[in-house]
Amino acid sequence: MNKILLIIQREYLTRVKKKSFIVMTILGPLLMVGLIVAQVWISTMPEEKQNIVVVDESQLFVNKMENSESQQFTYSKNSLSTEQQKFYQSEYNMILYIPANIIDSQTIQMFYKKQPGVGMQAYISSSISKKLEEMKLLASGIQPDQLAAIKTKLNLTTTKIEKSGDLETKDSEVSMALGFIAGILIYIFIFLYGAQVMRGVIEEKTNRIIEVIISSVKPFQLMMGKIIGIALVGLTQFLLWVILTYAGSTVAGSYFASQRTEANLKEQTFKTNIPNQQLMNQAAVENNPDMFSAVFDQINFPVMIFSFLFYFLGGYLLYGALFAAVGAAVDSEADTQQFMLPITIPLIFSFTMAQSVMSNPESAVSFWLSIIPLTSPIIMMVRIPFGVPYTDLILSMTLLVAGFLGATYVSGKVYRTGILMYGKKTTYKELWKWLFYKS
Amino acid sequence: MNIFSAVDIVKKYDKHTALDGVSINVRKNSIFGLLGPNGAGKTSLIRIINQITGPDSGELYFNGERLQQKHIEQIGYLPEERGLYKKMQVGEQALYLAQLKGLSRHDALKKLKYWFEKFEITTWWNKKIEELSKGMQQKVQFIVTVLHEPELLILDEPFSGFDPINANLIKNEILELKQKGISIIFSTHNMASVEELCDDIALINRSKKILDGSVHEIKKQYKSNTYKVEFTGNLIAFTNAIWTGCELIEKHTEGDHHVATVKLLYEATPNQLLQAIIPHVNVNGLHEIIPGMNDIFIAKVSDEKIVSGSNYTE
Numbered sequence: 001m002n003k004i005l006l007i008i009q010r011e012y013l014t015r016v017k018k019k020s021f022i023v024m025t026i027l028g029p030l031l032m033v034g035l036i037v038a039q040v041w042i043s044t045m046p047e048e049k050q051n052i053v054v055v056d057e058s059q060l061f062v063n064k065m066e067n068s069e070s071q072q073f074t075y076s077k078n079s080l081s082t083e084q085q086k087f088y089q090s091e092y093n094m095i096l097y098i099p100a101n102i103i104d105s106q107t108i109q110m111f112y113k114k115q116p117g118v119g120m121q122a123y124i125s126s127s128i129s130k131k132l133e134e135m136k137l138l139a140s141g142i143q144p145d146q147l148a149a150i151k152t153k154l155n156l157t158t159t160k161i162e163k164s165g166d167l168e169t170k171d172s173e174v175s176m177a178l179g180f181i182a183g184i185l186i187y188i189f190i191f192l193y194g195a196q197v198m199r200g201v202i203e204e205k206t207n208r209i210i211e212v213i214i215s216s217v218k219p220f221q222l223m224m225g226k227i228i229g230i231a232l233v234g235l236t237q238f239l240l241w242v243i244l245t246y247a248g249s250t251v252a253g254s255y256f257a258s259q260r261t262e263a264n265l266k267e268q269t270f271k272t273n274i275p276n277q278q279l280m281n282q283a284a285v286e287n288n289p290d291m292f293s294a295v296f297d298q299i300n301f302p303v304m305i306f307s308f309l310f311y312f313l314g315g316y317l318l319y320g321a322l323f324a325a326v327g328a329a330v331d332s333e334a335d336t337q338q339f340m341l342p343i344t345i346p347l348i349f350s351f352t353m354a355q356s357v358m359s360n361p362e363s364a365v366s367f368w369l370s371i372i373p374l375t376s377p378i379i380m381m382v383r384i385p386f387g388v389p390y391t392d393l394i395l396s397m398t399l400l401v402a403g404f405l406g407a408t409y410v411s412g413k414v415y416r417t418g419i420l421m422y423g424k425k426t427t428y429k430e431l432w433k434w435l436f437y438k439s
Numbered sequence: 440m441n442i443f444s445a446v447d448i449v450k451k452y453d454k455h456t457a458l459d460g461v462s463i464n465v466r467k468n469s470i471f472g473l474l475g476p477n478g479a480g481k482t483s484l485i486r487i488i489n490q491i492t493g494p495d496s497g498e499l500y501f502n503g504e505r506l507q508q509k510h511i512e513q514i515g516y517l518p519e520e521r522g523l524y525k526k527m528q529v530g531e532q533a534l535y536l537a538q539l540k541g542l543s544r545h546d547a548l549k550k551l552k553y554w555f556e557k558f559e560i561t562t563w564w565n566k567k568i569e570e571l572s573k574g575m576q577q578k579v580q581f582i583v584t585v586l587h588e589p590e591l592l593i594l595d596e597p598f599s600g601f602d603p604i605n606a607n608l609i610k611n612e613i614l615e616l617k618q619k620g621i622s623i624i625f626s627t628h629n630m631a632s633v634e635e636l637c638d639d640i641a642l643i644n645r646s647k648k649i650l651d652g653s654v655h656e657i658k659k660q661y662k663s664n665t666y667k668v669e670f671t672g673n674l675i676a677f678t679n680a681i682w683t684g685c686e687l688i689e690k691h692t693e694g695d696h697h698v699a700t701v702k703l704l705y706e707a708t709p710n711q712l713l714q715a716i717i718p719h720v721n722v723n724g725l726h727e728i729i730p731g732m733n734d735i736f737i738a739k740v741s742d743e744k745i746v747s748g749s750n751y752t753e
Binding site (some may be wrong): 003006007010014203204207208209210211212213214215216217218420422433 | 453486489490491492508511514516518520521522523524525526527535536538539540580583584
């Protein structure tokens with residue numbers, strides 16, 4: 001036992017002292033903060049303004065399209081062909097053509113210099129169809145005040161009825177995102193640190209120090225020490241990332257907030273009446289911490305954090321053992337490919353399935369993927385925010401522990417034989433035989 | 440008293456038998472040579488002694504007890520394929536490996552200090568292994584092997600990778616360790632060092648032990664009653680004098696100084712040889728030709744090949 005601690009200590013310290021670890025620890029949060037900052041920055045940048053000339057033969061829409069910060073409508077009395085001819089000399093980006101028989105044909109046309117975005121197309125088609133509907137309603141004799149009364153803005157809330165009869169309302173978007181991010185973190189962690197376990201084993205094998213060490217400790221102790229030591233490295237890095245990212249984003253956040261209030265002031269002094277939806281929303285979120293906490297209150301944080309740590313470690317330990325076996329079976333990293341495939345397939349599969357599980361968290365597929373140990377670390381994290389019965393959670397966790405023990409047993413056997421095999425290309429057939437060698 | 444015994448060890452890998460009923464006894468405070476051609480099964484046996492692998496059948500004893508996990512702390516092992524963590528610092532690494540062998544950090548530090556001073560390598564403490572030359576790495580590895588003062592030391596080709604000066608340094612260390620009461624299993628292909636260092640040997644070939652015993656006894660057993668005689672005088676007279684009881688195998692002449700190799704027949708003694716030749720020539724010297732371990736090794740291993748070769752044709 002004492003010796004396992006020594007091994008853990010060595011694996012941990014040599015890695016934490018490495019330059020690459022320190023660089024990654026600093027660079028990781030910088031990249032993350034940078035990503036967030038870039039997103040905010042891009043969203044605050046004004047979009048390129050689209051000048052649209054409207055050729056309205058029906059005369060129904062003249063001066064009725066709404067201008068905004070990103071689009072400016074101008075109404076032309078010219079015919080379509082005249083506008084088309086002088087299009088490239090004009091400052092317009094687009095021509096919106098509404099034919100005289102719009103009511104019957106229900107067809108409008110856009111001409112452009114540069115392909116307009118999907119959002120722009122959707123905006124124009126929906127605003128025109130809405131206007132058409134209104135006109136038709138008015139034409140059928142409905143009074144304007146009746147029309148206003150008919151217009152309905154619908155609010156949808158989703159509520160789950162528990163078996164006990166309790167009702168539970170969830171705002172799933174934030175928690176969904178949290179679960180998804182947790183799943184992805186676990187995925188990245190398993191890949192990064194699982195590969196480190198493998199590389200560590202290969203290093204010892206090619207160095208030939210392995211023979212010295214296993215004349216002092218049992219191969220199993222060495223394997224477990226390595227896996228646990230590297231897990232601690234991962235946890236350390238993760239923790240540092242959380243702290244640094246939090247600190248970094250707080251600093252960046254306050255900087256952007258101060259900039260934004262300045263910008264807002266400027267806008268007000270210039271009396272621009274264009275509402276900036278995004279800025280308003282963000283300002284609302286920032287100025288209203290109650291709203292955030294209301295969303296967070298709905299997430300069961302103790303369960304979420306506990307399961308994250310559990311699946312984070314459980315998933316890593318399961319895969320780490322398999323990675324160790326692969327490392328022991330080969331002579332160099334170049335040979336790992338054939339054995340890596342069966343390990344990476346379930347990982348990548350669960351990563352790609354995460355999306356569909358999110359849209360259908362209580363389907364049979366989602367259930368089984370969150371129970372089977374090879375996929376559960378990622379899938380269960382995606383499912384948890386939607387509310388998972390405790391029985392499912394306990395079953396999944398128990399199976400993960402069992403899966404980890406099983407993987408460690410099998411890997412231990414492969415490892416024990418593999419680390420002493422040099423210069424021979426290992427096949428699956430041989431791996432199978434190794435499982436049955438007596439110690 | 441034996442420090443280590445292996446009785447009737449069998450080890451099979453798949454279809455290949457690596458060890459087939461091999462027994463060895465290592466006397467306390469002796470150097471035991473484990474010899475054999477490549478692929479004979481030496482490494483398999485060494486791994487079994489180190490408990491890296493276990494035998495399929497057979498018994499192992501350490502100091503009279505059954506070999507157990509706890510004994511690894513009393514065994515030091517220098518494998519033929521050396522290796523250390525390249526990126527780790529010398530001192531840190533030596534400390535780690537010593538602690539794995541059961542030394543406390545405090546003891547390990549104290550002992551490392553002694554050895555680093557003895558080998559005059561204290562300045563290496565903070566260097567990474569990859570910064571050292573191959574010979575320097577070997578020195579570090581040797582220290583790590585003996586640091587925990589094992590009762591039994593297993594050295595697999597300990598001189599490979601050393602220049603003659605350092606090889607001599609290591610040889611003297613081995614002899615010094617033996618004086619301190621440590622027993623050593625010494626595996627090598629270098630027969631000169633076997634004759635110089637070993638008390639006993641076992642020769643393994645094709646998974647079987649084909650020869651064992653003390654070096655002295657084996658040599659005696661393999662000597663062929665052949666003598667080298669140096670004399671001055673008439674060679675023909677010499678030949679006539681010995682022809683009844685001896686066979687002249689080889690002769691070498693320089694002026695009237697002759698060196699003749701003579702094999703004594705019919706259990707004749709060197710005294711009888713001298714009596715026969717003294718009346719005819721002036722004898723300058725007489726000494727027995729003792730076969731080297733090299734000759735015995737080659738003879739035994741090629742014998743085996745012939746035997747198994749004939750088996751093969753049957």
